[in-house]
Amino acid sequence: MAIFKPYKMFYRVTDITPEFLHTNGIKGLALDADNTLSEHHSQIAYDGVEQWLRDMERAGIKLKMVSNARARRVVPFANKLGLTFTSTALKPLPFGFWRAAKSMGLKVKEIGAVGDQLFTDMMGANLAGVKPLLVTPIKEEDGASFRLRRRLEKPLIKRYKEKSL
Numbered sequence: 483m484a485i486f487k488p489y490k491m492f493y494r495v496t497d498i499t500p501e502f503l504h505t506n507g508i509k510g511l512a513l514d515a516d517n518t519l520s521e522h523h524s525q526i527a528y529d530g531v532e533q534w535l536r537d538m539e540r541a542g543i544k545l546k547m548v549s550n551a552r553a554r555r556v557v558p559f560a561n562k563l564g565l566t567f568t569s570t571a572l573k574p575l576p577f578g579f580w581r582a583a584k585s586m587g588l589k590v591k592e593i594g595a596v597g598d599q600l601f602t603d604m605m606g607a608n609l610a611g612v613k614p615l616l617v618t619p620i621k622e623e624d625g626a627s628f629r630l631r632r633r634l635e636k637p638l639i640k641r642y643k644e645k646s647l
């Protein structure tokens with residue numbers, strides 16, 4: 483199951499520090515939107531996210547929103563947060579992350595991919611060769627496909643936690 487494995491797990495995106503990124507050679511972040519920066523489909527970022535984004539930029543970290551959601555969800559949210567973006571990124575395909583690296587002028591291995599899902603964000607990051615950084619979704623989504631994915635994720639996340647990444 484190495485293909486789903488996070489490089490490091492965080493509780494919230496705002497727990498990722500410039501120090502951690504510098505220590506691990508990460509100069510840019512490809513940020514998932516839903517359940518990473520805000521609740522699913524919400525245009526309102528989680529508490530502290532806007533300040534965290536500015537702190538990251540001040541620390542010289544390049545940022546881009548890379549979301550599987552459609553433009554009508556991603557564009558207003560990215561604009562509000564002052565982020566460039568890729569919508570309909572088709573994670574776990576690696577191309578969105580490769581494009582993000584190219585647009586940041588960074589090597590693939592210098593990118594961290596932050597997201598809440600093993601089967602899209604983490605798998606895509608591993609396939610792309612960027613560093614997968616897992617965060618915990620605060621509120622679970624409705625709908626059968628989400629419920630199935632969350633149920634499949636749980637034992638894996640538990641195992642990764644036991645190995646304390």
Ligand SMILES: [Mg+2]
Nearest residue numbers: 514516517598
């Ligand atoms: Mg998500």
